[in-house]
Amino acid sequence: MPFRFSGGPVKVKDMSEESLLAAITPLLPRGEHTILGPGDDCAVIEAPGGSFVVTTDVLVQDQHFRTQWSSGFDIGARAAAQNLADVAAMGAVPTGMVVSMVLPGDTEVSWVEDCARGLASYNIGVVGGDLSGGSYISISVTAFGSVEGPAVTRGRAAPGQTLALAGTLGLSLRGFEALTEGKDDPAIDVFRVPRPPLEAGPIAAKAGATAMMDVSDGLVRDAARIAKASQVLIELDPALLDAYVAEAGTIDRVLYGGEDHSLLAVFPSDRVPDPFQPIGKVSAGQPGVVMEGKRLTGGWDHFA
Amino acid sequence: MPFRFSGGPVKVKDMSEESLLAAITPLLPRGEHTILGPGDDCAVIEAPGGSFVVTTDVLVQDQHFRTQWSSGFDIGARAAAQNLADVAAMGAVPTGMVVSMVLPGDTEVSWVEDCARGLASYNIGVVGGDLSGGSYISISVTAFGSVEGPAVTRGRAAPGQTLALAGTLGLSLRGFEALTEGKDDPAIDVFRVPRPPLEAGPIAAKAGATAMMDVSDGLVRDAARIAKASQVLIELDPALLDAYVAEAGTIDRVLYGGEDHSLLAVFPSDRVPDPFQPIGKVSAGQPGVVMEGKRLTGGWDHFA
Structure with a gap:
């Protein structure tokens, strides 16, 4: 008789973020233009004559922020900050961001404008985006950067340093x-x-x-x-x-x-x-x- | 006496996607590394020795898909397809994608794996991502590409063509x-x-x-x-x-x-x-x- 989990099929809530990532990552192609794949602060992708670094992070209402505690500006600035920090952590200078926002219809437009001002507060170009309706706010930022020489990964620290x-x-x-x-x-x-x-x-x-x-x-x-x-x-x-x-x-x-x-x-x-x-x-x-x-x-x- | 909307402050639901974008875009910095900003299928960002094109799109449960109608594979493949089509529309070859997924705890892990297989189905590298909890599924994909010569925008068609x-x-x-x-x-x-x-x-x-x-x-x-x-x-x-x-x-x-x-x-x-x-x-x-x-x-x- 086959063993079954008492709750039926395995759900996302039964796993840590790391174990879920570990389940998905082998299913994804590495890609012939990938210089550095998942697992560091950023990936590194080949571009004509060089490369760029890229990272993405999503902020979800009531998971990562509460609108009672943080203004639209704060949330936009935080979404930018955590992605730009990942770019900097590769030794790179940020060169741009794109942003997807999911917004409930009841969101005040002034809140969205405030969020945009927060995203803008590092003076890094926001070069594109996408908007959708939804029943709670989420903001997904992808940030890019350029590094002179090889990107700094997590993997070359040595004893004595x-x-x-x-x-x-x-x-x-x-x-x-x-x-x-x-x-x-x-x-x-x-x-x-x-x-x-x-x-x-x-x-x-x-x-x-x-x-x-x-x-x-x-x-x-x-x-x-x-x-x-x-x-x-x-x-x-x-x-x-x-x-x-x-x-x-x-x-x-x-x-x-x-x-x-x-x-x-x-x-x-x-x-x-x-x-x-x-x-x-x-x-x-x-x-x-x-x-x-x-x-x-x-x-x-x-x-x- | 100042005029007020009868419903109070203006909400997202009172606006079209285009008018909301038009309200936000002027608040966002252009960025010194931006070759082409918002408004086309992709933006174009400077990279050392060249440039790359980038686009982002978000798919939200019950807005863009229903899990009763589409499998995880279908939704992952569609999320990839619409971004990769934007890359191709600049005349570029896709070089990679990053993906943010918001997943309710009740989502079956096999659904998420199936979605990953859909994202993978174009054999373009998925080089990074982020996972978060949330009360409905959303999938935000950002795709990149390389173009030989200048990117093809929407803006150079001429009479007689x-x-x-x-x-x-x-x-x-x-x-x-x-x-x-x-x-x-x-x-x-x-x-x-x-x-x-x-x-x-x-x-x-x-x-x-x-x-x-x-x-x-x-x-x-x-x-x-x-x-x-x-x-x-x-x-x-x-x-x-x-x-x-x-x-x-x-x-x-x-x-x-x-x-x-x-x-x-x-x-x-x-x-x-x-x-x-x-x-x-x-x-x-x-x-x-x-x-x-x-x-x-x-x-x-x-x-x-």
């Missing part, structure tokens, strides 16, 4: 907590509209960064992704995290808070370029993240 | 009607999964096409867009449409049926390259579309 960060850590989570608790806190602005240090991406590429990604799911979870892709051990230095703890309020926010969209990079030596600051080092060992000898795991899962 | 078509007309609408009436009809396959003649796009570009677009909203509506962009009059030749009428069943389906995703192009002379077939000509005059001296208007509005 330096882990460094540009941007904030745990401040978005501090803002989110303040908002839910009804407190006044300037960190609420970071939660509403993260401002990733886009200019730091190409700086890192020029300085020879061996790995880079944007911190969207928390320092530990995202550092573990570099560790896995590069097959290295990442050691966080608590003394170098002190300034971030002072700003975020707790070490847990610094380690596990998502959506600051900072840039986490690995450099060949401890001479890291501005605005990066060293926060740890890369060693040989079982891939993962440690602090004071203790393995750290966990973080944010948007799909859970 | 020849209007030609590659692909079908009115067959998707015939399939849709058969499906809703419970009839058996091979045209249902065209409604479910249009197969745009992607290879015809670069052929038209090489043959010197002066304007091209993909027919997604019906021949009359889309031909009127070329007429407006090029400031010309387009004259449809009913004798040259006979073969399409024979296939679609009625002239109305041929003139107004959407979603066949054929390629409509204008060539300098009446020697048009295979697989294009002449269907009319371009004249001087008030921009628009005429047949036997009568002005034609109307078509499909997805947002209405």
Whole structure:
């Protein structure tokens, strides 16, 4: 007798985002023009005479934002920020975006205009889009960029190198907590509209960064992704995290808070370029993240 | 006393898709890397040593498809087809796609896998994506392409030139009607999964096409867009449409049926390259579309 799940066929809700992606990805063609496929902050596609980087992210009402908490401007700016941070994390300069918006008929046009102003707030061209009706708001942004030389992936960090960060850590989570608790806190602005240090991406590429990604799911979870892709051990230095703890309020926010969209990079030596600051080092060992000898795991899962 | 709309603030449902786009577009930056901005089948963005074309489209459950009528495969294939047709309509060869999917937790994983197989069915690389929860399914595809020489826009048709078509007309609408009436009809396959003649796009570009677009909203509506962009009059030749009428069943389906995703192009002379077939000509005059001296208007509005 064949085994059956008690609930019938397997549903999306039974899986993590990663396991669902792992089920789909082998079904998709790699494509003869693909230089770098899925699995990094951006893909890299061949273009006549060169290449470009591309990434896409979707924000869904009541999953990623609430219209009571965030204005149209905030949501547009956040949709742009998280995609542009992915472009910067390849060492690329953003060159454009396209946007698909699904809008309930009851959405006020002034809200949509406000959202457009948010999308526009990085002064990166929005070159096309699509609009559709639907019963809740969703905004899907695809962003592009150009990199001089090869794109910076997550996969070339090596033992002896330096882990460094540009941007904030745990401040978005501090803002989110303040908002839910009804407190006044300037960190609420970071939660509403993260401002990733886009200019730091190409700086890192020029300085020879061996790995880079944007911190969207928390320092530990995202550092573990570099560790896995590069097959290295990442050691966080608590003394170098002190300034971030002072700003975020707790070490847990610094380690596990998502959506600051900072840039986490690995450099060949401890001479890291501005605005990066060293926060740890890369060693040989079982891939993962440690602090004071203790393995750290966990973080944010948007799909859970 | 200030005038107020009786219903309060203006809502999305009070506007057409075009008027909403017209409200948003001026708020968006053009971008210093933009070669061609919104308004054509694709935008064109600068890349090191060249450029690439890009387009995006979103399919929303119960707006663009019903899961009772179309399988996951059909919907994935349709999402790919309509974007790849836009790439071909610039004279470009598709080089890749990225996909954002919003999925209710109750969606069966086998449906999602089936949708991935549909997206894959053109053998164009799917290089990245994003997944989110949500209360209905939506699929946003962004597709890219490379063109040798300048992209073919809608705006360079000139009087004396020849209007030609590659692909079908009115067959998707015939399939849709058969499906809703419970009839058996091979045209249902065209409604479910249009197969745009992607290879015809670069052929038209090489043959010197002066304007091209993909027919997604019906021949009359889309031909009127070329007429407006090029400031010309387009004259449809009913004798040259006979073969399409024979296939679609009625002239109305041929003139107004959407979603066949054929390629409509204008060539300098009446020697048009295979697989294009002449269907009319371009004249001087008030921009628009005429047949036997009568002005034609109307078509499909997805947002209405």
